[in-house]
Amino acid sequence: MNYDVQAAECRQRIEAALKTAIPATVVEPLRGAMEYALLAPGKRLRPMLLLEAHGMLSPAGNDVMDFAVALEMIHAYSLVHDDLPAMDNDVLRRGQPTCHVAYGEAMAILAGDGLLNLAHELMLASAHPRALRAAHEISACAGVHGMVGGQALDIAHTGHAVDRALIERMQTGKTAALFRAAVCGGLILAGADEAQLAAGADYSLGLGRAFQIIDDLLDLHGDAAQLGKTPGKDEAEGKLTWPAAVGESQAREDARYWTQFAVDALAPFGDRATFLRETALRALNRIS
């Protein structure tokens, strides 16, 4: 199937599931704030990767969608908390005022907390036979040894001297870990063996490193309308970025290197990996 058609179909299924994911029983304005963050127009890259990684080894089933939704909830919570005044202090996200601008800081913190916990409720309520292992992988990638740890390095080292090893560690945690949650979560649900999981982890590392380097470059040159967020903040705030460490031209070269690393890692999946391969190639050329 053509990539764009497959991606659009997959995204449509995800959007439909997201729309009904937050129970009507959640009190207002918490529910409104959670929906505001979750349903804002995002690329839905992580849930798509989860469903498509799963689809490489197993036919699509509705029992996997809960995990895709849970992962997008975790991603949405991380964006809400990242945008808070205490962290990146951003006013624009996904083309709309950030959650704390729209709902106030306290409600935005609670909306993030609500999304994170609802994600775990969803995964742990699943009757899928591999639910527990997949939930464990996703939690581990999102937590202190993954995304939260990477964000902590970012916050602790803002304004410090450039340190390439630290930037690599930070970006692997902040960005690549949630791609690993998607790919390995999907593969675990599909019954992947250890070699396939290792290949999925390598793909996610390559995709995540390239994705973050491109994100750093877009922050330098991107356009607010296209990005849906404020560009130019990394430099203004002394963020440790890959282009700042190695220069823009080398950063572009490195993004190509990590994309190829991701593509090569998919070899064990052969033709079944067409979607994941194309996703990595397109992420390299993205403008938003």
Ligand code: GRG
């Ligand atoms: C607050 C625990 C905590 C973590 C925050 C997500 C994050 C970690 C920080 C946001 C800033 C940033 C550059 C993160 C790296 C990951 C990244 C590029 C997120 C944006 O992902 P996209 O482009 O966003 O897939 P959409 O809106 O399309 O879903």
